[in-house]
Amino acid sequence: MRRYRDKALNTGYLFFYSKALATAARLGVFDYIGTGSKSLKELAAAMGTSEHGLELLLDAMVGMGYLSKKGNNYSNTRCGREVFLKGKDLYIGDILRFHATMWEGWNNLEQSVRTGKPARLHNMFQDDKEETRTFIMAMHNTAMGHAERLASLMDLSGDKTLLDIGGGPATYSIFFCKANPRLRATVLDLPGTLEVTKDVVSRFKMSRRITLQEGDYNKDLPKGFDAAFLSHIIHSEGGEANIGLMKRIYDALNPGGKIIIQDFILKSDKTQPSFASAFALCMLLFTEKGRTYSFEEIKGWLEAAGFKSVKWLRRALPRDISIVTAFRS
Structure with missing residues (x-):
């Protein structure tokens, strides 16, 4: 006691x-x-x-x-x-400053729990250029902690094209391309985000292998890809939106293509891992319908879209991040 x-x-x-x-x-x-x-x-x-x-x-x-x-x-x-x-590969100053930006929202958690409504709709922080840069570079900071390891865990050796959906700073695409010399990536994201992405891609000297494409993953996706990567996207959306997204990704892939989903994925009772269940509160504060999801829910969306061989890969990544993979038939 x-x-x-x-x-x-x-x-x-x-x-x-x-x-x-x-x-x-x-x-x-x-x-x-x-x-x-x-x-x-x-x-x-x-x-x-x-x-x-x-x-x-x-x-x-x-x-x-x-x-x-x-x-x-x-x-x-x-x-x-x-x-x-600043300037170090493992720099985390941007995410620490972004935490301070989120502090006001967390002060309103009680109200959001009472009403079920967000304290602030973040709109991917697109309304202010400086805030957009802070947010995207914060995502780069966190990704740099394990992007190289993730690239070594995912087998993309037979793939030539990757669609990085809502890819933000393109950190994962950069390391996927570094690990797979034949691979070329397309990063799909909003215009304000891609202004920052361009700088990150240029710094890593990957501009010839990574294409930046303006778009909204909730509307349309380009087609003809061997693999699709979806990192920390599903937790920003509701279940119905995610079902639609999986269907669009299925159509964007070539036959036999693979989808890789990275997120804070919950066990079936939705209480563990503890970071994942706590992160759901962050989505309550900053999105209309977002939350973290269980593997069973994600598997259901994928199978409804037509994907096969759905697997949950747990590889001791930071903050209990885990991976779901599946294949287009």
Whole structure:
């Protein structure tokens, strides 16, 4: 009983840590420190903060293991230089800043639970260019954590064309193409998103192998592909919309083509994995009908669309992400 009680109390306090980390990212703490060592006075002057408030935040970051402190000087840790400094492959600053953007929505969770309506419809964050860039680069940050591993797990060696539906920053397409020299990918997404995608694809020198195509996956899909990839899309849509999407993907594939769905997929009772069931609340806050789904639900949509050999692949990916694959007959 005591352990259960302590767990509940500790869960209640976890926002201390997440909000402190997001604030440090938004203020640029890690970038101001850089690869060297800076004093509190130097940092407060450069960042335009009070020394008192900044000292408390910096010490909290040290306590959480995200900064080092020697005397009155602060520095990034060895790992921190890889994940908190802009330009690094494993950088997560964009997703941390995006978390701060989502904070207001989560403050309205009680109201959304009462009404069943979202706190804010995000429209894929297309209304403001800066917000669009933050969102898409946040998705790039999270994808970089396992895109290379996923590309090694999926067999696309016999495929020449891939349709990345709602592909955002194209991170997965980039690594699928790197792992499969014969593969060419088409990333379908909204115009505002593709402005950001273009920069990411160019940075990885993949512009000749990855085509960007404006479109809305809820309307039409281009045809003639050997494989289709659907990453973190179904949780933004309701069940009926997803059934329609699976049918459009079936029609977009060549005979024998495969679909790869990546998402937070629930077990049949829809309570586990715990991140997946908690993420459903995020969809309540930011979409009209979105939520996370069980494998049985996804399998039903695929089979209704005509897909065969539906499989659920669980490969120890971050946040209990898992994969569903199926084939067009």
